[in-house]
Amino acid sequence: AQSVAQPEDQVNVAEGNPLTVKCTYSVSGNPYLFWYVQYPNRGLQFLLKYITGDNLVKGSYGFEAEFNKSQTSFHLKKPSALVSDSALYFCAVRDTGNTGKLIFGQGTTLQVKP
């Protein structure tokens, strides 16, 4: 079965420090991977995706993610965190059954402190 795991419920970083939010996946075949961000009582906003090609994907708001096939990981990164980055982050993998639906991890709360 396809699945996504985000092993950390919460990540705390100081403003200006680099941040990493972890994601691992389990899927047969080539994965299509996504990161979304959610602010309180709002919908999900798309950050970036990996379909094929370069393992380092750049996205919105200075975020990037590194696809690692051997470790089945797709960690979200940012070189210098901002307080405004504090939010809930979701990793997702596209269903391989050609339905277009996404399977989400349980989410990781990022807290950036001044």
Next chain:
Amino acid sequence: DGGITQSPKYLFRKEGQNVTLSCEQNLNHDAMYWYRQDPGQGLRLIYYSQIVNDFQKGDIAEGYSVSREKKESFPLTVTSAQKNPTAFYLCASSMGRSNTGELFFGEGSRLTVL
């Protein structure tokens, strides 16, 4: 601007009552989805539709119903058979099964059962 509109933003319901959540998109997307979000559980798929007049159950369809009479509309009815309906409901759309791209989300509807 193109996007997805969900209404109402907040909804209160008494036990035993059915309630319908609206979802409208003007992105000309073929596929639409309903997810339920509970704290610490990520997003779980309720129903999805890849084309007008057709829809499929997701992982937690019991106690819910949908219709897809128009391309731009995908309303969700939470019936009295849903045991624990209090949650945040998110509607999304995408270009469809052949698309490798992301889902676009509405701002969500928060349902509280009193």
